Amino acid sequence: MEYRRFGRTNWQVSSVGYGMWGMAGWKGSEVAESNKSLDLAVEKGCNFFDTAWGYGEGLSERILANLIKRHPGTRLYVATKIPPKNFKWPSKRGYRLEDCFPATHIIEYVEKSLSNLEVDTIDLIQFHVWEDDWSNNDEWKQALVQLRQQGKIDKVGVSVNRWEPENVLETLKTGAVDTVQVIYNIFDQAPEDKLFPLCKELDIGIIARVPFDEGTLTGNLSLNTKFPEGDWRNTYFVPENLKASVERAEALKALLPEGFTLAEVALKFILQNQDIGTVIPGMRKQRNVLANMQVGSNYYLPEELMEVLKQQRWDREPTEWSQ
Numbered sequence: 001m002e003y004r005r006f007g008r009t010n011w012q013v014s015s016v017g018y019g020m021w022g023m024a025g026w027k028g029s030e031v032a033e034s035n036k037s038l039d040l041a042v043e044k045g046c047n048f049f050d051t052a053w054g055y056g057e058g059l060s061e062r063i064l065a066n067l068i069k070r071h072p073g074t075r076l077y078v079a080t081k082i083p084p085k086n087f088k089w090p091s092k093r094g095y096r097l098e099d100c101f102p103a104t105h106i107i108e109y110v111e112k113s114l115s116n117l118e119v120d121t122i123d124l125i126q127f128h129v130w131e132d133d134w135s136n137n138d139e140w141k142q143a144l145v146q147l148r149q150q151g152k153i154d155k156v157g158v159s160v161n162r163w164e165p166e167n168v169l170e171t172l173k174t175g176a177v178d179t180v181q182v183i184y185n186i187f188d189q190a191p192e193d194k195l196f197p198l199c200k201e202l203d204i205g206i207i208a209r210v211p212f213d214e215g216t217l218t219g220n221l222s223l224n225t226k227f228p229e230g231d232w233r234n235t236y237f238v239p240e241n242l243k244a245s246v247e248r249a250e251a252l253k254a255l256l257p258e259g260f261t262l263a264e265v266a267l268k269f270i271l272q273n274q275d276i277g278t279v280i281p282g283m284r285k286q287r288n289v290l291a292n293m294q295v296g297s298n299y300y301l302p303e304e305l306m307e308v309l310k311q312q313r314w315d316r317e318p319t320e321w322s323q
Contacts, residue, residue: 001294003168006277007205009178011122013273016296017048019280021211023063025259030284031063037289038067042074044293050181050207050280052081052128053113054089059114061242066119068119078117079124081159082109089323090161091129101127101134103143110147124179126157135171144176157181157207162322165191172204177206184276185270186274187211187248187314196275208270208279212263216245219262248314254309257267267292267299269309271299 001011018041023034033235038049051060068076084091084100091100106119113122125147127140134140147153157179160168165182172180180199182191188210199206212218214236223246228231237245252260270279283289301309316322 001004004274004277006048007163007199008066008203009205010031011077011123011180011205013048013205013278014046015100015276015278015298015299016046016267016292017050017278017280018046019130019282019311020060021049021062023051023286024060033286034063034284035066035070035241037286039070039165039174040286040289041283042067042071042076044289046081046293047075048077048278048280050079050209052083052126053109054081054083054087054128058112058223061113065116068117077316078119078124079115079126079157080113080122081126081128082106082113084129088319089129090204090302091131093132093133095138097131097137098130101129101140103139103146104145106140107147110152114152116148122153124155124157125287126159126179126181127160129161130168130171132167132170133308135150135174135215136160140170141174141176150283155179155203157205159209160161160195161318162210163190163223164186164319165195165318166193167200169194169280171196172202177204179207179277181207183210184231184270184273184279186217186266186309187213187251188316189310189313190315192273198211200275205277206275208276210307211270211279212266213245213249213280216249217252217262219249221246221249236323241321248312252309252312257302257305260305263291263300264295265305265309267295268299269306271295272301272306 002015004015006013052063085105086099094142155178158168184191281292
């Protein structure tokens with residue numbers, strides 16, 4: 001596993017981290033299976049785990065707490081997220097800070113996460129949605145200062161809304177934020193335009209999420225794909241999105257050299273970018289852990305293939321289904 005400096009946190013984090021939404025927020029999750037996958041990830045060198053209170057109303061956090069207890073001698077970095085008070089994902093223009101992250105709510109949910117995680121200090125607390133209009137509101141900053149002084153949080157991050165990588169630039173300039181989490185993959189290359197250069201200038205750690213475009217870039221989806229009843233992907237992969245996504249993925253698969261799988265290439269594409277601190281694929285199965293972790297130190301792609309991948313950029317605008 002390769003370890004990378006995570007911006008001004010100065011942490012050395014595994015290039016491949018672990019996204020824990022699938023442990024509690026998707027249909028078919030099974031705790032015993034999740035535990036085996038998490039333990040295997042630690043064995044393979046993963047030390048960065050990203051969860052949220054919103055993943056099963058604390059269930060994912062509690063699963064992570066048990067992982068930490070099973071590995072007392074290993075430094076594992078814990079990143080979680082505060083849900084918006086109105087419980088609406090994503091936020092939208094015009095939402096007020098007081099409806100999403102008033103100080104009392106920030107403090108309340110940090111306390112909930114501390115209890116779920118069974119830790120004294122949360123390494124990285126993140127806002128689960130964000131609007132850049134809130135950047136100069138002092139209330140959220142003052143709440144964070146209080147929590148830091150009390151030793152309840154260490155670093156602060158923002159998780160950027162889907163397809164809105166520039167909806168955080170002014171917030172980063174305040175100096176109150178140490179990390180940013182953003183969707184970045186073969187299709188979603190827009191963060192390279194303004195977000196990544198600013199992060200480099202300000203020494204902000206970058207977490208790349210959704211490396212497989214919610215499954216499209218695994219190459220396993222088809223126009224006939226059906227998800228279990230109640231699975232959130234039914235609301236994301238509406239017909240218009242499923243059709244367009246599958247068509248692009250199939251076209252890309254046809255361009256790959258022999259011996260390369262789409263999922264492997266998707267992860268390696270992200271790690272080619274040295275601005276990325278860590279990428280956090282979701283991994284419920286041990287076979288996925290093994291496949292993804294080996295990319296952590298073996299992510300080279302030929303230049304000619306990178307050129308092909310760069311041409312796959314797909315700029316999309318937020319819609320009613322783009323949670």
